[in-house]
Amino acid sequence: MEKSIFYHAGCPVCVSAEQDIVRLIGESNVEVVHLGEDKNRINDAENSGVKSVPALVTPNGNVLHINFGASLSDVKG
Amino acid sequence: MEKSIFYHAGCPVCVSAEQDIVRLIGESNVEVVHLGEDKNRINDAENSGVKSVPALVTPNGNVLHINFGASLSDVKG
Numbered sequence: 001m002e003k004s005i006f007y008h009a010g011c012p013v014c015v016s017a018e019q020d021i022v023r024l025i026g027e028s029n030v031e032v033v034h035l036g037e038d039k040n041r042i043n044d045a046e047n048s049g050v051k052s053v054p055a056l057v058t059p060n061g062n063v064l065h066i067n068f069g070a071s072l073s074d075v076k077g
Numbered sequence: 078m079e080k081s082i083f084y085h086a087g088c089p090v091c092v093s094a095e096q097d098i099v100r101l102i103g104e105s106n107v108e109v110v111h112l113g114e115d116k117n118r119i120n121d122a123e124n125s126g127v128k129s130v131p132a133l134v135t136p137n138g139n140v141l142h143i144n145f146g147a148s149l150s151d152v153k154g
Contacts, residue, residue: 067143
């Protein structure tokens with residue numbers, strides 16, 4: 001299977017979603033891109049249709065925008 | 078691995094997200110619940126923290142709210 005790409009920006013909520021996605025899909029099936037650290041990937045993300053992070057771009061090119069249901073402790077953290 | 082639960086309501090955007098999720102996670106690892114047809118599961122979904130559909134509840138109890146980046150043709154369809 002071609003890899004999915006998980007775009008995030010390092011926020012606690014993103015990291016939590018990332019851990020879930022990696023666990024579900026399998027680490028070898030997803031490339032994780034931190035757009036805050038890797039700013040030259042922002043164009044790629046935009047061209048793929050990513051509107052917000054965290055987002056998962058699937059191997060067939062669909063974009064799943066993920067809003068993790070943050071707990072208050074996440075928001076405060 | 079315990080199963081994830083994917084809640085949706087049968088809209089075209091949900092179905093598209095469902096196909097992506099099932100493909101990524103593997104059909105045997107996810108239970109798909111159509112809340113429009115299976116209204117007595119709405120309580121379960123709410124109790125799990127689901128605020129909108131489509132949403133994926135992971136085996137460790139986190140809720141990933143998924144907003145599929147709908148194309149205009151999806152919205153019109």
